[in-house]
Amino acid sequence: MKFSKKESKTLQRIIRWRRDVRGNNFLPKKVKQKELNTILSAALHAPSVGYSQPWRFLIINKDSTKNKIHTLFTQQFKKSQAKFHDKPLYSTLKLEGIKEAPINIAVLYKKPTKPILGQTFMKQSGEYSVVCAIENMWLVARSLNLGMGWVSILKPKKVKKILGISNEYKLVGYLCLGHTKHSLKTPELKKLGWEKKKNIKRCLL
Numbered sequence: 001m002k003f004s005k006k007e008s009k010t011l012q013r014i015i016r017w018r019r020d021v022r023g024n025n026f027l028p029k030k031v032k033q034k035e036l037n038t039i040l041s042a043a044l045h046a047p048s049v050g051y052s053q054p055w056r057f058l059i060i061n062k063d064s065t066k067n068k069i070h071t072l073f074t075q076q077f078k079k080s081q082a083k084f085h086d087k088p089l090y091s092t093l094k095l096e097g098i099k100e101a102p103i104n105i106a107v108l109y110k111k112p113t114k115p116i117l118g119q120t121f122m123k124q125s126g127e128y129s130v131v132c133a134i135e136n137m138w139l140v141a142r143s144l145n146l147g148m149g150w151v152s153i154l155k156p157k158k159v160k161k162i163l164g165i166s167n168e169y170k171l172v173g174y175l176c177l178g179h180t181k182h183s184l185k186t187p188e189l190k191k192l193g194w195e196k197k198k199n200i201k202r203c204l205l
Helices: 005-016 033-044 063-084 088-092 125-143 156-163
Strands: 055-060 103-110 147-150 169-178
Touching: 005 125, 033 055, 033 125, 055 063, 055 125, 063 088, 063 103, 063 156, 103 125, 125 147, 125 169, 156 169
Parallel strands: none
Antiparallel strands: 055 103, 103 169, 147 169
């Protein structure tokens, strides 16, 4: 299978235009089941060490559940403010879209019950495989003109308790998915000057 230069450039454009979408940009427009299936299918094509395919997904669309997760986020956000006392900007940031996004997705890692090829020394590689699945979802969502945001200011164990998830699973990511008002030309944190973008030279050791 060979791809054209045009297809390669399209993929590069999608990668460059991926954004972490927050609640101030989601629209109350329903995501079609076909679109959701396409995004989940992309996750299934991610690389996984030992072909373990350890990813699992829980779709959340009930407002009552979203509200509980949002309350948990608010608690953790307030606690984290102390760590950024030297950056007043932090307390003004909108860092999630839990209630605004039509769909929330808990992305889980199913812990192995037997030795997995390729994971005998780097056991975390199973969880890294799940992260690869999330990246696939993010890029395909962007290609469908949908927005996705990753909410990381959450206590995984508390999220699992709210969602009724057993200990055989580990929460890797909590995602918000939906249509957006617009696509930001520049990543929000870059635009606000939170950090400067690193070039290739700065990332080489």
